[in-house]
Amino acid sequence: MRLGDETAGRWGLALLAATGVAGFVLAIHGWSVRGSGLAPGSVAASSQPAPDRRAPQTSRPSARPSTSAPAGVGPLLNSEPYANAAYLIWPGRPSAAAQQALTGLKVSVHRLGTGLSVAAGVVGQSLPASRPYPGGARVYIVESSLGDDSGNTDYSLGDDGLVVTSADGRIVQ
């Protein structure tokens, strides 16, 4: 097959076809796990008004409190697969990695009785209303890929999330 002054032979076309099939298989896999990249309490999800049509992940507790869900604690944050991508941002001064994870995001934390009141949003947008986390003692930002943060912009909010834990490290629901 000629393309301008270049030619693609049979072997070349066969290799491209095989790559296309392999890519299609990978795409099917990617579609099946499309929700797995999102950390609980996704900042992107909370900052976007569009509804999330995915089925709720019942196996993974959400740090985003719902008005109907009873307050309680979930599993230990350390036992979650995204634990190594969680950076402590409150209390205390966030580490350099935590500050990078916070790129493009703004988080407001206040004590509320025995728990915390937390609001998280995207820089440049209005901060959503604070949400109570009864029993909350620590706030973590979850950022699975720091490479998408640059300057004051996070180019991929899909991998950002917020987790509030109790003093013993359990996720507050």
Next chain:
Amino acid sequence: MSRARGPAPHEQSGPAPHEQISQLAADWAPALARLLLGAVLAWFGCHELVQPGLWTGYVPVLSPTSDLAVILVLAHGWVLLLLAVALIAGIVPRAAAAVAAVMLLEIVISLAATGGLSDLTLRDVGVLGLAVCLSGIPGQRLILRR
């Protein structure tokens, strides 16, 4: 007198080393650049196909949590993977580099529009320049013509 008419010393020993190195670079640098650009596209293509949820934030206008954004990321990753193989294997490499340049231009414009001129954006400008350059170099090595 006869000695004065003989060939100069450098003509007897062939090209100077720096000329040989220059010729070697001219012959093989485009192929090496093609392999490296292909590796970059392959990495991003595979990553977008395997974990599209991490890339939907780059899709302009659409919500990162929408299914349409995931589909667009998967399609983008699929095209990147094809271009990567074409560049690495040397299958119509100039055309593949030209298509890659168009896709990178779209990425640069999108990033600049949403986040301004950041280090990430300028890094992609450099990759765009590499693709543009490769699309204009004929007679490259390591080409699969059959």
